[in-house]
Amino acid sequence: MTETRSTCPYCGVGCGVVIESTGDQITGMRGDPDHPANFGRLCTKGSTLHLTATAAITRQTRLLQPMQRLQRGQPPQPVAWDTALDLAAGKFAQVVRDHGPDAVAFYISGQLLTEDYYVFNKLAKGLIGTNNVDTNSRLCMSSAVAGYKRTLGADAPPACYDDLNHAQCLFIAGSNTAWAHPILFRRIEDARAANPRMKVIVVDPRRTDTAGTADLHLAIQPGTDVMLFNGMLHIMLLEGWTQRQYIHEHTNGFDELKATLRDCTPDRVAEVCGIGREELFTAARWFANSGATLSLYCQGLNQSSAGTDKNAALINLHLATAQIGQPGMGPFSLTGQPNAMGGREVGGMANLLSGHRDLANAAHRAEVAALWGVADVPSKPGKTAVDMFQAAADGEIKALWIACTNPAQSLPDQALVRRALERAELVIVQEAFSTTATCDYADLLLPATTWGEKIGTVTNSERRISRVRPAVAAPGETRHDWSIAVDFARRLEALMPARGAAASLFPYPDAESIWNEHRESTRGRDLDITGLSYAMLDEKGPQQWPLREGEATGQARLYADGVFPTADGRARFADTPYRGVAEPRDARYPFALTTGRLRDHWHGMSRTGTLGRLFGHVAEPAVQLHAQAMARLQLKDGDLVHLTSRRGSIMLPAQTSTEVAPTQAFVAMHWGEEYLSGVSTSGKRLGGINAVTNPAYCPVSKQPELKHTAVKILKAELP
Ligand code: SF4
Numbered sequence: 001m002t003e004t005r006s007t008c009p010y011c012g013v014g015c016g017v018v019i020e021s022t023g024d025q026i027t028g029m030r031g032d033p034d035h036p037a038n039f040g041r042l043c044t045k046g047s048t049l050h051l052t053a054t055a056a057i058t059r060q061t062r063l064l065q066p067m068q069r070l071q072r073g074q075p076p077q078p079v080a081w082d083t084a085l086d087l088a089a090g091k092f093a094q095v096v097r098d099h100g101p102d103a104v105a106f107y108i109s110g111q112l113l114t115e116d117y118y119v120f121n122k123l124a125k126g127l128i129g130t131n132n133v134d135t136n137s138r139l140c141m142s143s144a145v146a147g148y149k150r151t152l153g154a155d156a157p158p159a160c161y162d163d164l165n166h167a168q169c170l171f172i173a174g175s176n177t178a179w180a181h182p183i184l185f186r187r188i189e190d191a192r193a194a195n196p197r198m199k200v201i202v203v204d205p206r207r208t209d210t211a212g213t214a215d216l217h218l219a220i221q222p223g224t225d226v227m228l229f230n231g232m233l234h235i236m237l238l239e240g241w242t243q244r245q246y247i248h249e250h251t252n253g254f255d256e257l258k259a260t261l262r263d264c265t266p267d268r269v270a271e272v273c274g275i276g277r278e279e280l281f282t283a284a285r286w287f288a289n290s291g292a293t294l295s296l297y298c299q300g301l302n303q304s305s306a307g308t309d310k311n312a313a314l315i316n317l318h319l320a321t322a323q324i325g326q327p328g329m330g331p332f333s334l335t336g337q338p339n340a341m342g343g344r345e346v347g348g349m350a351n352l353l354s355g356h357r358d359l360a361n362a363a364h365r366a367e368v369a370a371l372w373g374v375a376d377v378p379s380k381p382g383k384t385a386v387d388m389f390q391a392a393a394d395g396e397i398k399a400l401w402i403a404c405t406n407p408a409q410s411l412p413d414q415a416l417v418r419r420a421l422e423r424a425e426l427v428i429v430q431e432a433f434s435t436t437a438t439c440d441y442a443d444l445l446l447p448a449t450t451w452g453e454k455i456g457t458v459t460n461s462e463r464r465i466s467r468v469r470p471a472v473a474a475p476g477e478t479r480h481d482w483s484i485a486v487d488f489a490r491r492l493e494a495l496m497p498a499r500g501a502a503a504s505l506f507p508y509p510d511a512e513s514i515w516n517e518h519r520e521s522t523r524g525r526d527l528d529i530t531g532l533s534y535a536m537l538d539e540k541g542p543q544q545w546p547l548r549e550g551e552a553t554g555q556a557r558l559y560a561d562g563v564f565p566t567a568d569g570r571a572r573f574a575d576t577p578y579r580g581v582a583e584p585r586d587a588r589y590p591f592a593l594t595t596g597r598l599r600d601h602w603h604g605m606s607r608t609g610t611l612g613r614l615f616g617h618v619a620e621p622a623v624q625l626h627a628q629a630m631a632r633l634q635l636k637d638g639d640l641v642h643l644t645s646r647r648g649s650i651m652l653p654a655q656t657s658t659e660v661a662p663t664q665a666f667v668a669m670h671w672g673e674e675y676l677s678g679v680s681t682s683g684k685r686l687g688g689i690n691a692v693t694n695p696a697y698c699p700v701s702k703q704p705e706l707k708h709t710a711v712k713i714l715k716a717e718l719p
Contacts, residue, residue: 004471005032007458008046009111009451010602012335013037013183014460015046016542019452019471026053026452026471034541037161037460043182044600044617045608052607053452053472061610063434064476067445072422076445081477081487084444088401089491091426095399096128096496102380103398105132105388108348109405110140110337113456113468115514116481117339117348119506120403123489124382126372127496127505131359131382132397134350136405137340138385138703143302144333145344145352146701147311150574151319153566154526155344155356158558159294159330160462160544164191166328169290170200171283173225173314174300174707178209179599181298181334184461185210199286203228204300205594206659206666216282219661220273222592222708223581226306229313230578231269232284233320234261241288246322250562253573257316260577272578274661288321292328299336299596303707305582308700312574319571325559334461341459345527345545346518350382351702354521371521373500384702385411386695392420403430403481404448406604408437409672412693412704413647415680430484433606437673437687447478451607454480456511457537459545463554465532466542482514523549526565581708582696589645589710591629591665595689596707601670608670621671623713624657626664633715640716643667645692645709650678651716665711 001022008015016035020028029050033040051057058064066084067076079087095103108120117135124133145155152158164170164187178185192198202214203225211217220228236242237258247254270277287293295318301310315331323329335341347353347368354371357364365377383391389407391397393416400420411417421427421441429442432450439445452471459465474480479487486506493504508514512534522528522545530549537543544554564571585592600614608614623643625635635641635654642649643665652667660666673687680686692711697704 001027002471004469005467006469006471007338007466008042008049009338010045011181012337012340012461013181014338014458014464014466015042015183016466017042017046017049019050021471024472025055026050035466036542037464038183041183041186044614045602048611048614049451052610057610058475061433061435061606062475063431063445063447064478065447066477069443076442084446085487085491088428088444088488089495092399092492093495095425099398101128101130101378102132103396104128104130105383105392105397106401106403107385107388107405107407108133108135108403110135110137110340110343111404112343112481113339113454113458114342114346114518115456115511116485117343118346118354118514118518119482119485119489121346121348121354122372122505123485125353125377126374127489127492127499129378129499131350131378131380132388133348133382134384134388135343135348136385136410137337137343138349139303139410139706140299140336141302141333141340141344142349142701142703143304143307143311143698146308147315150308150312150572151315152559152571153564156526156558157333157461157463158324159332160556161187162556163294163328163330163332164188165194167191167292167294168198168328169286169293170198171287171293171295172200172210173203173295173297175296175298175334176204176208176210176596177296177334178213180336180597182599184334199290201283201286205661205664208659216279216286218275218279218283220275222594222664223304223306224273224578225301225310226313226576227264227269227272227578229317230261230264230576231266231273231280232287233317234264234269235266235281235284236288236320237261241284242320243322246562247320251319251571251573253575254320257573257575260575264578287317292326293321293323294329295331296334298334300707302703303705304703305696305698305705306579307698307703309574309576309579313576316573316576319573325557325562327557330557339458341461341463342457345459345522350384353377354518355525356527368521372505373502374505375499386697386702386704389417389420392424395423398424399426400424401428401430402438404432406436406438406606408441409604409688409690412690412706413695414686414688414691415648415682415684416695418684418686430481432478436604436606446484447476448481448484449474449478453478456482457515463544464542465529465537465545467534467537480511482508482511582705583694583708583710585663585710589712590663591711591713592663593643593645593665593667593692593709593711594707595667595669595693598668598670603670604672605670618668620653621668621675622653622655624655624660624666625713626660626662627656628662630654630656633713635715640718642714642716643692643711644714645694645711646681647694648678648680648686648691650676650687650689650691652676665713
């Protein structure tokens with residue numbers, strides 16, 4: 001038996017695992033006792049990973065050879081790798097020649113490794129000359145990115161997991177940590193046991209498992225987070241709980257924000273948020289006066305049409321109370337996906353560039369062009385996730401390459417997404433699994449390796465870079481994601497005018513050579529990792545960035561000295577006036593639908609859906625409704641209902657829940673069309689909860705408002 005240290009491919013906690021294998025079969029696994037994220041623990045999902053990689057499951061679910069669909073609607077046929085890649089390169093070159101570089105696009109994934117991300121980014125922006133490369137991390141973390149940059153000057157979470165052991169007050173906003181980040185929640189439980197004086201505040205419209213353990217649960221009306229945070233700051237000002245000296249010495253913009261705060265009186269905030277004045281005062285007091293407040297936040301803030309404001313308004317509280325940069329305090333966004341952070345580091349989004357650079361910054365574009373050895377990086381902004389599919393639906397984007405993600409389930413407004421996939425002239429899907437809904441739309445299917453087979457690195461929520469190592473050989477004809485992108489890029493280089501002086505922009509023999517180039521791109525930047533190497537990660541284990549040349553270890557916390565990566569070194573208060581949700585409830589659509597995770601499933605269930613035991617916790621989809629709503633609609637548990645928005649309708653059982661308020665509804669995000677049938681407003685067959693969700697997005701981060709959709713619910717009349 002061989003043991004291989006690697007990283008869990010599910011959530012952004014980034015737990016270390018030890019994979020046991022014999023020959024080409026993964027036979028077992030356990031948590032890595034030496035990994036600083038989890039110290040040997042694993043949650044239900046992580047501890048069953050090996051069971052999702054058996055030979056039988058691989059045969060049933062994996063894409064093991066390249067496939068070509070000669071005619072849409074017909075089954076795909078096997079095709080040789082060389083033929084598939086030649087076809088792909090030929091069509092991409094033709095589209096670029098005929099319609100320009102912005103007629104092609106890449107939609108990639110926070111599941112990809114940093115090395116994969118780096119190559120796709122360089123392929124689009126460096127070789128083809130389009131910024132149309134975006135990722136499903138747009139649905140996950142882009143509001144957190146924008147919030148950090150707007151206030152602190154850089155996309156860098158300043159805290160770390162160890163801060164849980166020093167915090168006196170934990171402020172958890174928009175995160176069901178107990179289910180979405182289970183091992184982190186175990187660490188929270190340990191910290192509370194060791195420090196019974198610690199106060200835990202949870203802000204969530206639902207009474208989740210996390211909220212149920214809180215000392216104070218603020219069950220706000222959906223989408224009113226900014227009003228709550230502004231109201232807390234209003235009270236802190238009134239009561240003299242802000243740190244005037246810190247504000248004076250280390251920040252800008254507080255006076256401008258005060259004008260907005262003036263209207264956020266306790267009475268108004270209590271009314272808008274639907275909470276009591278006493279609760280509001282208690283939250284403000286605990287936050288401001290604990291001595292060390294740590295905020296954990298996730299999709300409840302991010303997946304919102306005011307996502308950037310929500311993030312910034314929470315960071316405002318930390319700046320106003322000088323609770324940042326020291327043990328036990330600071331704003332700390334939790335990443336949903338295993339490598340959403342790594343993707344941001346290499347600039348794998350439509351508005352970013354390598355090394356935390358900005359596309360909108362001409363000097364940054366010139367730096368990256370010089371690093372890559374190309375004439376320039378185009379300045380025209382690329383299409384972000386929702387806009388990319390809108391552009392494909394409009395016929396503007398003609399060739400679409402989708403890697404390691406399932407937009408035909410996960411993007412909002414599925415009717416739009418399906419129109420896009422049907423209208424595009426070429427859809428290439430690079431995937432490990434043959435079972436995703438997006439595969440049905442592919443003209444070419446390119447088989448990729450996955451967990452247990454891949455090699456590279458990921459970065460978790462606390463800026464910690466971990467190695468991902470293969471325990472078994474790539475099955476069938478699968479290839480690594482970076483390798484597929486490189487083979488395609490080299491073919492494309494032969495068909496397009498040269499963009500650089502080098503024979504190839506992609507001279508990579510292995511994943512490490514890509515990572516070394518990425519490392520060089522971080523030199524002098526806030527995330528500088530020039531002191532790190534694969535060898536150091538192998539020898540010393542996972543490391544946090546920054547870790548500059550000559551340094552022995554990374555940095556646990558940022559901004560201890562009160563100096564921020566802005567032009568003048570000062571943090572910036574953001575002016576965050578409250579705006580309501582994009583699509584408020586009304587008489588026709590009287591319920592506020594929110595979506596979220598289950599404890600034992602991951603995203604579209606490509607992997608977790610293969611294990612019967614992971615359905616033991618929640619066996620089937622249901623819409624959770626308050627008892628009053630059930631009575632009003634004359635429903636009993638298990639009755640089928642039509643849940644309908646302005647975009648589509650799904651049918652599913654209703655279930656009484658004590659977690660939601662009478663005007664709210666909750667459906668888990670994981671159930672795809674094989675579990676949840678639906679129909680668009682134009683009568684097209686759809687499925688999954690995103691048949692109804694709203695594509696409206698935050699104007700800054702472009703992250704869609706998956707946490708709020710106005711819906712109506714009617715009992716289904718059965719024949
Ligand atoms: Fe994997 Fe997240 Fe569970 Fe850790 S907490 S084992 S990273 S799913």
